[in-house]
Amino acid sequence: MHIANGMYGLILVEPKEGLPKVDKEYYVMQGDFYTKGKYGEAGLQPFSMEKAIREDADYVVFNGSVGALTGDNALTADVGDTVRLFVGNGGPNLVSSFHVIGEIFDRVFTEGGWGAPNTNVQTTLVPAGGSVMVEFKLDTEGTFILVDHSIFRAFNKGAIGMLKAGGGDKDLNMEIYSGKTDDRIYQPEGGAIQEIPQASNKPAPAANKVERITRGETKYKAVCMACHQGDGMGVPNAFPPLAKSDYLNGSKEKSISAVVHGLSGEVTVNGNKFNSIMPKLDLSDEDVANVLTYVYSKWDNNGSEVTPEEVKAVRALDVKAPDGGH
Amino acid sequence: MHIANGMYGLILVEPKEGLPKVDKEYYVMQGDFYTKGKYGEAGLQPFSMEKAIREDADYVVFNGSVGALTGDNALTADVGDTVRLFVGNGGPNLVSSFHVIGEIFDRVFTEGGWGAPNTNVQTTLVPAGGSVMVEFKLDTEGTFILVDHSIFRAFNKGAIGMLKAGGGDKDLNMEIYSGKTDDRIYQPEGGAIQEIPQASNKPAPAANKVERITRGETKYKAVCMACHQGDGMGVPNAFPPLAKSDYLNGSKEKSISAVVHGLSGEVTVNGNKFNSIMPKLDLSDEDVANVLTYVYSKWDNNGSEVTPEEVKAVRALDVKAPDGGH
Amino acid sequence: MHIANGMYGLILVEPKEGLPKVDKEYYVMQGDFYTKGKYGEAGLQPFSMEKAIREDADYVVFNGSVGALTGDNALTADVGDTVRLFVGNGGPNLVSSFHVIGEIFDRVFTEGGWGAPNTNVQTTLVPAGGSVMVEFKLDTEGTFILVDHSIFRAFNKGAIGMLKAGGGDKDLNMEIYSGKTDDRIYQPEGGAIQEIPQASNKPAPAANKVERITRGETKYKAVCMACHQGDGMGVPNAFPPLAKSDYLNGSKEKSISAVVHGLSGEVTVNGNKFNSIMPKLDLSDEDVANVLTYVYSKWDNNGSEVTPEEVKAVRALDVKAPDGGH
Numbered sequence: 001m002h003i004a005n006g007m008y009g010l011i012l013v014e015p016k017e018g019l020p021k022v023d024k025e026y027y028v029m030q031g032d033f034y035t036k037g038k039y040g041e042a043g044l045q046p047f048s049m050e051k052a053i054r055e056d057a058d059y060v061v062f063n064g065s066v067g068a069l070t071g072d073n074a075l076t077a078d079v080g081d082t083v084r085l086f087v088g089n090g091g092p093n094l095v096s097s098f099h100v101i102g103e104i105f106d107r108v109f110t111e112g113g114w115g116a117p118n119t120n121v122q123t124t125l126v127p128a129g130g131s132v133m134v135e136f137k138l139d140t141e142g143t144f145i146l147v148d149h150s151i152f153r154a155f156n157k158g159a160i161g162m163l164k165a166g167g168g169d170k171d172l173n174m175e176i177y178s179g180k181t182d183d184r185i186y187q188p189e190g191g192a193i194q195e196i197p198q199a200s201n202k203p204a205p206a207a208n209k210v211e212r213i214t215r216g217e218t219k220y221k222a223v224c225m226a227c228h229q230g231d232g233m234g235v236p237n238a239f240p241p242l243a244k245s246d247y248l249n250g251s252k253e254k255s256i257s258a259v260v261h262g263l264s265g266e267v268t269v270n271g272n273k274f275n276s277i278m279p280k281l282d283l284s285d286e287d288v289a290n291v292l293t294y295v296y297s298k299w300d301n302n303g304s305e306v307t308p309e310e311v312k313a314v315r316a317l318d319v320k321a322p323d324g325g326h
Numbered sequence: 327m328h329i330a331n332g333m334y335g336l337i338l339v340e341p342k343e344g345l346p347k348v349d350k351e352y353y354v355m356q357g358d359f360y361t362k363g364k365y366g367e368a369g370l371q372p373f374s375m376e377k378a379i380r381e382d383a384d385y386v387v388f389n390g391s392v393g394a395l396t397g398d399n400a401l402t403a404d405v406g407d408t409v410r411l412f413v414g415n416g417g418p419n420l421v422s423s424f425h426v427i428g429e430i431f432d433r434v435f436t437e438g439g440w441g442a443p444n445t446n447v448q449t450t451l452v453p454a455g456g457s458v459m460v461e462f463k464l465d466t467e468g469t470f471i472l473v474d475h476s477i478f479r480a481f482n483k484g485a486i487g488m489l490k491a492g493g494g495d496k497d498l499n500m501e502i503y504s505g506k507t508d509d510r511i512y513q514p515e516g517g518a519i520q521e522i523p524q525a526s527n528k529p530a531p532a533a534n535k536v537e538r539i540t541r542g543e544t545k546y547k548a549v550c551m552a553c554h555q556g557d558g559m560g561v562p563n564a565f566p567p568l569a570k571s572d573y574l575n576g577s578k579e580k581s582i583s584a585v586v587h588g589l590s591g592e593v594t595v596n597g598n599k600f601n602s603i604m605p606k607l608d609l610s611d612e613d614v615a616n617v618l619t620y621v622y623s624k625w626d627n628n629g630s631e632v633t634p635e636e637v638k639a640v641r642a643l644d645v646k647a648p649d650g651g652h
Numbered sequence: 653m654h655i656a657n658g659m660y661g662l663i664l665v666e667p668k669e670g671l672p673k674v675d676k677e678y679y680v681m682q683g684d685f686y687t688k689g690k691y692g693e694a695g696l697q698p699f700s701m702e703k704a705i706r707e708d709a710d711y712v713v714f715n716g717s718v719g720a721l722t723g724d725n726a727l728t729a730d731v732g733d734t735v736r737l738f739v740g741n742g743g744p745n746l747v748s749s750f751h752v753i754g755e756i757f758d759r760v761f762t763e764g765g766w767g768a769p770n771t772n773v774q775t776t777l778v779p780a781g782g783s784v785m786v787e788f789k790l791d792t793e794g795t796f797i798l799v800d801h802s803i804f805r806a807f808n809k810g811a812i813g814m815l816k817a818g819g820g821d822k823d824l825n826m827e828i829y830s831g832k833t834d835d836r837i838y839q840p841e842g843g844a845i846q847e848i849p850q851a852s853n854k855p856a857p858a859a860n861k862v863e864r865i866t867r868g869e870t871k872y873k874a875v876c877m878a879c880h881q882g883d884g885m886g887v888p889n890a891f892p893p894l895a896k897s898d899y900l901n902g903s904k905e906k907s908i909s910a911v912v913h914g915l916s917g918e919v920t921v922n923g924n925k926f927n928s929i930m931p932k933l934d935l936s937d938e939d940v941a942n943v944l945t946y947v948y949s950k951w952d953n954n955g956s957e958v959t960p961e962e963v964k965a966v967r968a969l970d971v972k973a974p975d976g977g978h
Contacts, residue, residue, distance in 0.1 A: 013772075040874050042867070043855045049605075050845050052804050054708055056380055092803040095421060095747060095777065097453035108439060111777070113760060113770035118439035120339075123456030125421065125437070127749035129801030130775030149455030151418040152378050155878070189878045193376050194931030195914065203369045215368070222366050226481070226515040262521060279520030279701075375931075382706055421747060423779035434765060444765035446665075449782030451747065451763070475781030477744040478704050519702050529695045541694070548692050548718075552807070552841040588847060605846030 008090025010131065015114070022135060023081035030098075030126065030148060030159060031064065031090040032057035039157060055093040060153035062146065062161045069146065069161030077165050082106075082137045085146075091128030094153070098132060099123040100163065101145035109133040123149050140177040141167035155189045205286055209293065209305050216294025219287055224295075232299040238276055240269040243299030252292075252304055256314040259288050285311040334416025336457065341440070348461060349407035356424075356452065356474060356485060357390065357416040358383035365483060381419040386479035388472065388487045395472065395487030403491050405499075408432075408463045411472075417454030420479070424458060425449040426489065427471040435459035449475050466503040467493035481515045531612055535619060535631050542620025545613050550621075558625040564602055566595035569625030578618075578630055582640040585614050611637040660742025662783065667766070674787060675733035682750075682778065682800060682811060683716065683742040684709035691809060707745040712805035714798065714813045721798065721813030729817050731825075734758075734789045737798075743780030746805070750784060751775040752815065753797035761785035775801050792829040793819035807841045857938055861945065861957045868946025871939050876947075884951040890928055892921040895951030904944075904956055908966040911940050937963040 010029055034052040035045035039059060051058065062069050069075060077083050089096045099122060107117040108124045112131035118124075126132045138144075146161035147154035154160045206212040221230075224242075228234050232243035242248060247269045248255050257263075262280030266273055283291070285308035292306040336355055360378040361371035365385060377384065388395050395401060403409050415422045425448060433443040434450045438457035444450075452458045464470075472487035473480035480486045532538040547556075550568075554560050558569035568574060573595045574581050583589075588606030592599055609617070611634035618632040662681055686704040687697035691711060703710065714721050721727060729735050741748045751774060759769040760776045764783035770776075778784045790796075798813035799806035806812045858864040873882075876894075880886050884895035894900060899921045900907050909915075914932030918925055935943070937960035944958040 040871070049847065053808055053845070055802065055804065091749070091801060093805075095749060095802070097417070097421060097455055099453075099455050108437070108441075110436065110762065110770055111760070111773045111775065113773040115760075115770035116442060116768060118436055118441035121437045121439040121456075123437065123453040125451055125453050125456075125777055127751075127775040127777045127801060129749055129751050129799075129803065130773075130777075147455075149417060149453060150381065150421070151455065152381065153419075156379055189875070193379070193934035195375065195934070219366070223515075282519035282521070423743070423747060423781055425779075425781050434763070434767075436762065442768060444762055444767035447763045447765040447782075449763065449779040451777055451779045451782075473781075475743060475779060476707070476747070477781065478707065479745075482705055519705070521701065545692070549841070608845035608847070 008088070010086055010088040012086060019084070022084045024075075024077045025084045025086065026075050026163075027086050027088075028062050028069070028146060028161065029064070029088040029090060030060065030062055030094075030096050032092065032094045032153075033059040033061070035059070052092065057094060057153070057157060060094060060148060060157040060159040062159060066158035071162070074143070074162035074164045075146075077138055077163060079138050079141050079165055079167050081165070082135060083163070084133065084135045086131070086133055087126055088131045089126040089128055093128055094148075094150070095128055096126040096159075097123050097149040098126050098134070099147050099149040100134075100136070101147060102142060103136050103138075103144050105134040105136050107135040138165045140173045141165050142177075142181050205308065206290060212290045212293045212305065213297050215287075216290035216292070216297075219283070219291040220294050223281060223283070224291065232295070236272075237274070240267065240272075240274045240276075242295050242301070244270070244301065246270055248295065249302045249304075252306060252310065253314055255292055255295075256288065256306065256311050257317070259283070259292065260311065260315045285309075285315065334414070336412055336414040338412060345410070348410045350401075350403045351410045351412065352401050352489075353412050353414075354388050354395070354472065354487065355390070355414045355416060356386065356388055356420075356422050358418065358420045358479075359385040359387070361385070378418065383420060383479070383483060386420060386474060386483040386485040388485060392484035397488070400469070400488035400490045401472075403464055403489060405464050405467050405491055405493050407491070408461060409489070410459065410461045412457070412459055413452055414457045415452040415454055419454055420474075420476070421454055422452040422485075423449050423475040424452050424460070425473050425475040426460075426462070427473060428468060429462050429464075429470050431460040431462050433461040464491045466499045467491050468503075468507050531634065532616060538616045538619040538631065539623050542616035542618070542623075545609070545617040546620050549607060549609070550617065558621070562598075563600070566593065566598075566600045566602075568621050568627070570596070570627065572596055574621065575628045575630075578632060578636065579640055581618055581621075582614065582632065582637050583643070585609070585618065586637065586641045611635075611641065660740070662738055662740040664738060671736070674736045676727075676729045676735045677738065678727050678735070678815075679738050679740075680714050680721070680798060680813065681716070681740045681742060682712065682714055682746075682748050684744065684746045684805075685711040685713070687711070704744065709746060709805070709809060712746060712800060712809040712811040714811060718810035723814070726795070726814035726816045727798075729790055729815060731790050731793050731817055731819050733817070734787060735815070736785065736787045738783070738785055739778055740783045741778040741780055745780055746800075746802070747780055748778040748811075749775050749801040750778050750786070751799050751801040752786075752788070753799060754794060755788050755790075755796050757786040757788050759787040790817045792825045793817050794829075794833050857960065858942060864942045864945045864957065865949050868942035868944070868949075871935070871943040872946050875933060875935070876943065884947070888924075889926070892919065892924070892926045892928075894947050894953070896922070896953065898922055900947065901954045901956075904958060904962065905966055907944055907947075908940065908958065908963050909969070911935070911944065912963065912967045937961075937967065 008029065008031060010027060034048045034056070035041070035058045036048050037043070037045045037058075059066065067073065087098055105121045105124065107119055108121045109115075109117050109132065110124065111127060112133055124132050124134065142165055144163040144165065146163060148159040206215055227239040228242050229239075232241060234241040240247065247267065258278050259281055260283075263278035266275045268274075281288075288311045289306045289308045293304070296302060296304040296306070334355065334357060336353060360374045360382070361367070361384045362374050363369070363371050363384075385392065393399065413424055431447045431450065433445055434447045435443050435458065436450065437453060438459055450458050450460065468491055470489040470491065472489060474485040532541055553565040554568050555565075558567060560567040566573065573593065584604050585607055586609075589604035592601045594600075607614075614637045615632045615634045619630070622628060622630040622632070660681065660683060662679060686700045686708070687693070687710045688700050689695070689697050689710075711718065719725065739750055757773045757776065759771055760773045761769050761784065762776065763779060764785055776784050776786065794817055796815040796817065798815060800811040858867055879891040880894050881891075884893060886893040892899065899919065910930050911933055912935075915930035918927045920926075933940075940963045941958045941960045945956070948954060948956040948958070
């Protein structure tokens with residue numbers, strides 16, 4: 001918990017002979033913070049252990065606060081400089097996808113190790129409680145943006161920094177650079193939830209049995225097929241067949257109940273015993289009606305239609321699972 | 327937010343001399359999506375900024391949609407082929423554990439870099455906003471399954487793809503391969519929550535003081551020991567002792583209150599002053615009764631039993647924290 | 653889902669000539685578990701698919717259970733030993749930041765591959781469904797703590813192990829080691845939510861217009877500037893200007909409404925048409941009052957003050973978005 005309260009930092013252990021000379025070296029330390037209040041809420045914010053345990057950070061920042069490396073606090077360098085960043089990640093929880101918008105890392109000392117560096121990398125991972133060393137030569141002027149490329153951490157939680165590379169009188173490599181920059185992008189958006197006002201796109205309920213079957217097929221493939229298989233044959237000794245099933249064709253109520261309340265204990269289908277578990281599925285009445293109507297329409301089943309009203313009725317019976325509580 | 331809406335893609339920068347020739351090259355781009363509705367909910371789904379900020383994705387997909395690389399859309403190759411996958415991860419948030427079920431990567435160009443490749447890797451990380459290049463030779467026929475091995479993203483959110491390797495008349499390496507395949511596994515399970523109907527396993531309340539002490543010891547080790555230590559001696563100047571404690575033995579009510587309401591400000595225990603903070607603990611009445619009964623039974627304390635009813639009574643007093651609100 | 657229920661393990665494939673000899677080899681397998689009940693809740697716990705899909709683990713453990721590698725179950729070695737850990741991560745979901753507190757890995761075979769090892773690494777990532785091999789020489793005695801350095805998984809969910817290195821009669825390297833150890837740290841804290849009792853720190857509402865403007869400026873920079881720009885000029889054809897805006901100066905109500913209810917469809921501002929979307933913002937009445945008062949005070953606007961009461965009134969009008977539901 002000391003880390004969650006901000007106890008972290010980098011210790012650089014250089015080889016005896018030192019590191020190769022570069023033009024600029026900077027220290028960038030990422031950390032995630034968990035507060036009672038939301039991002040940007042005013043006042044001294046107590047630590048939220050609940051959010052920390054869920055790894056649901058309010059702030060993700062470089063060097064200890066939102067804006068520590070932006071605007072007047074930006075890192076600086078000149079065109080032609082080779083820049084070395086020592087990047088640490090105190091966590092406590094999050095793994096960083098460290099990236100500098102506008103640059104490719106010429107060399108990455110992965111996870112802060114001293115093995116042969118990787119080269120020409122756009123984004124490198126920094127473990128929680130880990131580090132990385134990256135180097136790159138600035139080929140042109142501009143404002144380069146440091147981010148954790150888990151990008152909502154950058155634009156909405158603070159994990160954004162700037163490296164301003166001035167031109168001076170050096171070669172700006174105009175063949176790779178238009179000379180135009182636009183500061184109106186890459187601004188923090190803040191953490192306030194934005195919601196787009198718009199009309200509902202919820203589709204109308206299925207208008208007829210054909211529509212029900214079509215929609216049910218999609219749902220079947222997404223939810224049921226993994227166990228009951230694409231041909232409805234199930235898997236012997238594990239998942240009962242839905243094809244030509246005496247269980248299904250014998251009772252719509254039992255079929256609906258199996259989906260909305262689940263099923264456990266021994267069942268016999270087409271003469272074979274199964275002692276597996278059918279989980280109850282969190283589907284709407286409409287979806288259950290569609291998927292069962294689809295199943296009834298296939299594989300020599302009896303072609304019944306199941307309506308949302310029938311599902312609703314069976315759901316209300318609530319053949320309570322023994323624990324009652326869930 | 328442009329990334330969250332799907333603005334991403336891969337740009338391949340080859341070395342001047344080109345990459346070594348392989349038999350098949352494919353492009354696989356992972357992305358995570360956040361929608362108002364749940365996975366599989368019908369209709370045009372608006373973007374959910376709230377979920378994006380919590381990094382709670384509804385869909386995680388390859389090449390833009392569920393099923394873009396499965397069934398008829400599967401990647402293809404022949405036995406004996408060397409396959410190269412350019413794998414990108416647009417995020418916006420998630421780091422991918424990229425894996426191909428049934429294969430080991432012969433070469434991994436970690437994080438898309440051009441350093442010496444790693445070899446014989448089963449799963450490699452792809453940063454959000456990053457990439458990787460992997461190569462492998464298909465030693466036998468079969469359907470190989472591409473996944474983000476954060477596996478609920480694969481089977482329940484869409485991050486699943488297929489590479490079908492046909493046999494042709496080539497050597498199938500039958501010494502390492504039975505020749506049998508089963509298509510009934512590795513099907514998507516969909517995102518519908520499955521719940522197993524089952525009896526409650528909640529244990530009955532402790533039947534007597536001995537049981538209370540036994541259970542309380544487990545809870546003590548899990549929750550209290552970090553500060554108050556295994557011998558109940560606490561830590562001088564930081565965490566008060568529970569052993570032979572005049573504070574505890576003086577009042578059950580005060581002891582219960584310290585656990586359920588927390589404690590701040592100066593307290594004196596066995597003649598020593600402490601000005602630390604005892605957090606209030608989110609434990610049930612039963613758990614508080616057990617853990618305190620355990621503490622009273624140990625280290626020359628007075629052997630009191632604390633009951634859930636006593637805890638409930640003290641909890642109801644609600645010595646409200648000054649802010650009242652939390 | 654078989655992984656979520658614990659189906660995982662490591663298979664070590666050695667090169668034909670075997671691995672170089674070391675003094676101790678251990679197998680450490682991380683896994684995350686999702687239960688209906690909270691961490692530490694008694695009784696047999698059913699699997700929670702809902703939490704698994706949210707990747708919100710209750711337990712993160714080494715070798716299958718909390719405490720499998722601590723106390724009497726600690727790994728052991730002697731000073732001077734070279735230790736090799738085969739570290740696997742079964743997931744199903746989480747990427748591990750594997751670290752041994754008190755040690756630096758001399759060699760890391762990244763992601764379990766057989767490429768040239770990285771050296772001198774403090775923390776290395778283990779993908780979900782992946783592995784790593786690390787080696788280190790024990791330079792001194794002590795208890796070294798294995799963790800997933802996403803540290804709330806370690807101290808609050810179980811991802812903690814111990815390697816006890818006994819001294820024997822070997823050189824303890826007293827020049828780098830004081831010879832003192834303290835077992836009172838690095839104890840699990842358990843998963844019970846701790847809450848610090850404390851006074852509210854919520855600031856009083858702005859006392860006057862000047863304070864409102866000051867606070868509004870902060871909020872503007874955090875929430876509005878990304879689109880409307882630091883100079884209030886907006887972006888042509890995309891985001892309307894707030895500077896000298898006939899729209900704003902014409903009606904406080906319409907301005908408040910745009911913030912609290914959002915805006916879509918065509919609007920005309922200073923003679924230019926915009927057909928973009930203004931998202932509704934999840935801000936308090938006080939924050940909306942402050943930020944609008946700031947905007948009115950700047951860039952040749954009419955200097956109006958907006959109060960929280962006015963915001964409240966407009967919010968209550970609830971110009972419902974067409975779908976009504978969100």
